[in-house]
Amino acid sequence: MLIKRKEFIQIGSLATASMMLPKFLKAFEGQAMVPVGNKVVVILQLSGGNDGLNTVIPIRNDIYYRSRPRLGIEKTKALSLTDEVGLHPALTGFKELYDDGSLGIMNSVGYPNPDRSHFRSMDIWQTASQSTEYFTTGWVGRYLDAQCSGCDKPTQAIEIDDVLSLAMKGQNINGIAVKDPRRLYGTANEKFFRDVLKNHKNESGEKPVDYLYKTMAQTLSSADYIFQQSKLHPSSAEYPKTDLGNSMKTIASLIFSDINTKVYYVSLGSFDTHVNQEMQQQRLFTEMNEAVKAFVKDLKSNNRFNDVMLFTFSEFGRRVSQNASGGTDHGTANNMFLISGGLKQKGLINSLPDLNDLDEGDLKYKVDFKNVYATVLNKWLNADDKMILTNKYDHLNFI
């Protein structure tokens, strides 16, 4: 067995050799992949309120072009899906997925009494609360609560970030945020933390101090675990050298390992395009398009595309009419992309929003996002959606 010196140093900086060694050896032995059929969800959060109408474009709708004399995307420039519907020109990879039958588009997704504050609306999406309720736990976090009481590592849900989103926080179990598995908690004091932990005797108590030690133990052991797993079958595919590109490559590498992760969470932004929308959305969509394209190609060549469901969401869409600064202001309902080799419903799952039927210039929601969550939880992750969402929401048919 060859251990490259460079890798060894990287590992050494994360853990003392004695803690690492057994698992580390195991990592190089195990070549077996997680059996096909282990379902995984990848959530791509478009932060800032993506303009859905310039994402999935009603290319034959006069109201659309009248409301957006400057921002409306011409029919000839859009990537047409049908006679009526086109995609934003930067989303070439999404168009390929559509043609391929692995893209679903859910239109008019939202919730009753929409809130226009980014923070609050994101809270509502992340906690799956009603707009009159304030939850302190997120929907993925509650999935963890239900799924893995007694798990020794909170790696069932991983967010590719420095900071953990509310979505990932449960009552008893939190997901873990990791930006770069090689540098989890890069800190000069790491060895001290390891020693403090080793030195602590009682982890099983119920006092706050025990909770802190438990979190610390889970964090450090998860850090090791994630790092080893990410080295097990690192993706060798080409990904764009962007933040999202790197994140998707990390996710792919973990999916190819035998890690127990069921949910990955990653964000892209900011889509808050009050001014100069064209440039900003173009830039972000290019980043999204290239990263997702590389990710899907990678999954396909490793025969995992049927087991992975990627979906996008944003805290709200934007108003139908453009504003005076070459942008759009905060709106309400929006579309979601669903991407997988295992979709039951493909293409345009429901009709485009009706621009004749607006609520003070805003789209009306037709699908509650909680129905989408319930469907993913129940039909994809095999979880008790009713308990996790604290309510019964009808399941949709895309899975």
Added chain:
Amino acid sequence: MPLTNQAKNQHLLWRAGFGPVVEELVDLSKFSPNQFYKGLVKASDKKPEYIDVADDYLKGLMLGIEEVGRQQKKEMPAEDKKMVRQKNREGVRSLNMYWMHEMVNSSAQLREKMSFFWHGHFACRNLNVFYQQGLLDAIRTNALGNFGDLLKAVSKSAAMLNFLNNQQNRKDHPNENFAREVMELFTLGRGNYTEHDVKEAARAFTGWGSNLKGEFMFRRFQHDDGSKTILSKTGNFDGDEVLDILLEQKQTARFISQKIYKFFVNETIDTEKSEWLADRFYKSNYDISGLMEDIFTSDWFYDEKNIGAKIKSPVELLVGIQRMLPMKLENEEALMLLQRVLGQMLFYPPNVAGWPGGKTWIDSSTLMMRMRIPLLINDADEMNVKPKDDDDQTMGRQNTMENKEERKSLKGFIPRRQMINANIDWSLYVKNFENTEKEKLVDSISKILLQTKSGVDNDLIKQYTDASGRESFIKTATLQIMSTPEYQLC
């Protein structure tokens, strides 16, 4: 073993304030907790000064708009609007820094701590610095006064009325948001009123709003003066009368007492104690000082189960460190970033329900970050975390900022790698240990810094200290003890 005065006083100072300040370390064992508490009350006696950080440019502009607005209903030009946004953002940041500075340096610890509690209870996100300063002043002025006065002052603040959409609450077009939160979060608590009560109360609050300067306005023509039935009382109530009805409910005293018990004593409520407090609070007609005295002079407050049982909030942690280790921060932006990354930025509560606190402060990322702070402030480590975007602040422009002014106004919101650049003045702190034997140093440092019996071995701490000199030993031992899970508790 009975607790020493030092241990009790530290407990008191962490709960009734933001922890012991280095200057008073010598007094900790000299006085009894009751003497200390009297000192805290006295120091908080004076009416606080109004904190005014708003920029002159902004003041001029706002006055200008008002003038123009009076003469002709003219909209502000886009450039001015942008400038107003920037200046407001800068203003709220200054307010944040100013208040945190007060928490660190003011001797009115009890008042600032109490205000900090109310800041979370009456949680409000508002981007207008005038409104925010007004609300903060209402809170600091009434923090230890009468809860009814406080409730009314907050309910009539421009910040809260705007945040909870009461400007849109008009006769025949009610907006229930304000009325709902007043009942659910400010007074009764969920489950102690009906949807009908909310609807009727909303009608009573119609016409409550503010002008541009942030003054309360009652708009008579928007007010619904018909008859309403609220909590089984019927009359042509207005907003003030609704608040009075809510205060008449004993449930309000109970709700507030429980929340205060959880915040100041223990996350796990002792019903017998909180009922006793609620009784007395209600009978005193909501005297907040009395309630706090009941808590801090009781024997049970000093029960072992209450000591070191609370997870410090990020602000408590950051302020507490600065009180023990006086420091000059060249890079105040780093303090804002830490508040954000750790999940508690003053003036930016997650929503009107405030910060949930307790265990919710802790996840893998926040715990590791908390334990890195001591080395960060000692410049032995570098901030390299990127906080989440806050689009309510940045309007999606963190990548495309043209001018310096705008960049400046977003400090603390846009990430970059940075050193904190703190100059710690160690002299007083080190002096405190001048008569301590070398072998006992780690032990007595731990006793001062930790509220819970350290699970960390003294020998282990010693392994990570710089033993080349007495002073460097004290410094490094202090920083390492502050980097433990135990230091997160108070």
